[in-house]
Each structure stands twice: as C-alpha cells, then as structure tokens.
Amino acid sequence: MVDGELTRREQLVAAAFGLVAEVGLEGLRLRRVAAEVGIDQSTIHYHVATKAELVEAVAQHAAAMLATTAPPPHLPPREALAAHLDALADLVATRPELFTVTAELDLRARRDPSVRAVLDRQEAGWREVLVGLFTALEPDGPAAARAELVIAAVKGVRLVPDLAPVVLAQLVAPTEETERAGGGRR
Incomplete structure (x- = not known):
C-alpha cells in the first residue's frame, strides 16, 4: 500500500x-x-x-471519526469540555452523514449484539472521559448524570443539526456557574 x-x-x-x-x-x-x-x-x-x-x-469507522473530538488532555477541565463540545458541534455541521450513520447504528444495535458491542465500547470510553471532566469540575456533583446528559444531547441534536452549537454550548454553562461559585477545580 x-x-x-x-x-x-x-x-x-x-x-x-x-x-x-x-x-x-x-x-x-x-x-x-x-x-x-x-x-x-x-x-x-x-x-x-x-x-x-x-x-x-462501519460502526468502528464511525467511532474512530467521533474519537477525533476527544478533549485535549492539557486543558483545564472546563476548557477541555468546551473544546470537546465545540468539536462535536463542528462535526455535526461538517459531517452530517456521520450522525445519520450513528443514528442508523443506534437503531441496529437494539437488535444486533455485535453492533451493540462496538457502540458500547465507544460510549464507555466517551462516558469515562466525560465523568472525569465533570468530576474535576465539581467533585461532589452528579458527574455520571451530566455525562449521560451530554451523550443524550449529542444523540438528540443529530436530528436537528442546526441547533447543535446552541444546545451543546448549554452543557458547558452550568460548569461556568459552578466555577464562579467556587465549587469547581481548575
């Protein structure tokens, strides 16, 4: 090759x-x-x-494309989360076919264990990163619930891609409030 x-x-x-x-x-x-x-x-x-x-x-290919939005490890948690969500919003705008494919895969995974396994591996890694970011921002906060909210929001905005930047930006806003109140680490 x-x-x-x-x-x-x-x-x-x-x-x-x-x-x-x-x-x-x-x-x-x-x-x-x-x-x-x-x-x-x-x-x-x-x-x-x-x-x-x-x-x-195809599921592995889609997961690899989504992995390009991973938050940079050198950034403080809030900035890393914002960068990740911005990258996802950009991907929704520039690669809408990716989100069409992931929607198809999510539906297929409900009845195909092999596709479910690929998606579960991808989401487990994503979930772990998100929980780590939210835990760093608010150690006693609901990190797992916030991670699930991000995942659900991303899956939802793929149906209305024009709203992705606005919707995903809202997921960073609560962390800014927490930091201003002195509840999060930097």
Whole structure:
C-alpha cells in the first residue's frame, strides 16, 4: 500500500459508510458496495466475510471519526469540555452523514449484539472521559448524570443539526456557574 491509499477493505468500509448515510442499513447491499469500489461482488468476501462484519466495520469507522473530538488532555477541565463540545458541534455541521450513520447504528444495535458491542465500547470510553471532566469540575456533583446528559444531547441534536452549537454550548454553562461559585477545580 502506498501512503495515503486505502486498502481494499478500507475502501469497502468507506463505501458502505456512504451507502448507510444515503439509504440506511436496511438498504445496504454488498453488491452495491462492491460496485462502488469497482470490484466484482464475488470478491468482496475476500475482504469482509459477511454483511454483519461490514456493518461492524462501519460502526468502528464511525467511532474512530467521533474519537477525533476527544478533549485535549492539557486543558483545564472546563476548557477541555468546551473544546470537546465545540468539536462535536463542528462535526455535526461538517459531517452530517456521520450522525445519520450513528443514528442508523443506534437503531441496529437494539437488535444486533455485535453492533451493540462496538457502540458500547465507544460510549464507555466517551462516558469515562466525560465523568472525569465533570468530576474535576465539581467533585461532589452528579458527574455520571451530566455525562449521560451530554451523550443524550449529542444523540438528540443529530436530528436537528442546526441547533447543535446552541444546545451543546448549554452543557458547558452550568460548569461556568459552578466555577464562579467556587465549587469547581481548575
């Protein structure tokens, strides 16, 4: 592989990701994925054994894209949270297809344990980071509940992406009030 070139499997995952964004998981067909990449359908199984494996790979691809919004570790907690939420709002605006795909995956995960496992791993890491930030901001506060609120808000704004910046900014506001009152650490 030459630097910058995708492997055939990566091409298939990217094509499947695009198709899920366009037609949903129910409309995802291996024949169409193969055609998008320019290979014969009979050879797709050399790269992904099953459609379920391809869906899992799409879930991992989406999780990797979301991981790019991780808060910078060198920032104080409130600024790290604000940076993370700003990055998510930017991602909602610039990559709306990502949030279409994650909505599809969330629905599929309700009845597909392998997709649920991928999403659970991604959300567990995200939840841990958020709980750490909220705990640093307010040691005796409801860190786990606030983390769940962030996750729920992000999942909600993917349905109305234009509201993402306003909604996600509101999740930082309570931490600013706590800091002004002297309840949080910096």
